[in-house]
Amino acid sequence: MPAEPLAAAFVGFTELAPDGPIHIHADEQVKDVDEHVTYAGDRPVAWLLDNSDVDGRWCLVHATHLNAGEVSGLAQSGAVVGLCPTTEGNLGDGLFPFLEYLNAGGIWGVGSDSHVSVSPLEELRWLEYGQRLISRTRNIAAFDTGGSTGARLFADALAGGAEALGRPIGAIATGKRANLVVLDPEHPQLFGRSGDTLVDALIFTGNVNPVKHVLCGGRWVIRSGRHGAEDQIATANRTAMTRLIARPLKG
Ligand SMILES: [Zn+2]
Structure with a gap:
């Protein structure tokens, strides 16, 4: 064509x-x-x-x-x-x-x-x-x-x-949305690190989530590692997964 x-x-x-x-x-x-x-x-x-x-x-x-x-x-x-x-x-x-x-x-x-x-x-x-x-x-x-x-x-x-x-x-910066992530300074992979060394450690060490708080658009959505609607979200996920797994595959 x-x-x-x-x-x-x-x-x-x-x-x-x-x-x-x-x-x-x-x-x-x-x-x-x-x-x-x-x-x-x-x-x-x-x-x-x-x-x-x-x-x-x-x-x-x-x-x-x-x-x-x-x-x-x-x-x-x-x-x-x-x-x-x-x-x-x-x-x-x-x-x-x-x-x-x-x-x-x-x-x-x-x-x-x-x-x-x-x-x-x-x-x-x-x-x-x-x-x-x-x-x-x-x-x-x-x-x-x-x-x-x-x-x-x-x-x-x-x-x-x-x-x-x-x-x-x-x-x-002024005019930007207030989206912030607060890391846990006591986390073993981050403790004692700052500046660029902290960013290197954040990206390249381990698989455990070191995020403590999250501010999104000026509103706290994660506090001390927990989302305000975490329990409801987990329940909804289990319900959806149960339905999907029970559904027979087509084709
Ligand atoms: Zn693609």
């Missing part, structure tokens, strides 16, 4: 959201790329960059299989890449060219495209670890030798996430 119908659809799509944000899943699997080449005559991200006004309103989720030209084109566009390392790992889909994208000045955030994990810290840890394993080097994201890898990961992900959502979040 010719690419014109696809191009026409995208014109309408961007007009629907003139101020964004626009999220699109692209390059998730090699098969996605191959099928797009067959359909439209070009790779998905290269095609998007050529046929749509990709800019800071856009978030390309996955973007796992970018080639060198797409890495620099996407980085220069100002769009955010929405990385989902635990999802890609769980599905065996591949590793994003993170170092090349960082060196090109690309903007990125993390998210999850499944419920296999919903921990932003685990996403950041596996983003870094995947790159270390494939390149057999360490401290991929650190700004310079001896710098904090965790601090860079955390700062970039906050800024990119805020841009991808188009919301005033991601920093403690």
Whole structure:
């Protein structure tokens, strides 16, 4: 099929959201790329960059299989890449060219495209670890030798996430939403640490949740590790799971 119908659809799509944000899943699997080449005559991200006004309103989720030209084109566009390392790992889909994208000045955030994990810290840890394993080097994201890898990961992900959502979040500043996480200073993995070292410990040590309180939009939703509606939520989850498990599978 010719690419014109696809191009026409995208014109309408961007007009629907003139101020964004626009999220699109692209390059998730090699098969996605191959099928797009067959359909439209070009790779998905290269095609998007050529046929749509990709800019800071856009978030390309996955973007796992970018080639060198797409890495620099996407980085220069100002769009955010929405990385989902635990999802890609769980599905065996591949590793994003993170170092090349960082060196090109690309903007990125993390998210999850499944419920296999919903921990932003685990996403950041596996983003870094995947790159270390494939390149057999360490401290991929650190700004310079001896710098904090965790601090860079955390700062970039906050800024990119805020841009991808188009919301005033991601920093403690006038005009931003009051979303705050208070860590437990007595937690064995965090005790005695501060600054960048604390962020490194937060991302790379252990699997126990060190969050003590959570303020969301100026309202406390977690106090001393407990959500106000925790018991009702747990009961509703058990009820839903019981119904789902009892339902016969179709097909
Ligand atoms: Zn996806």
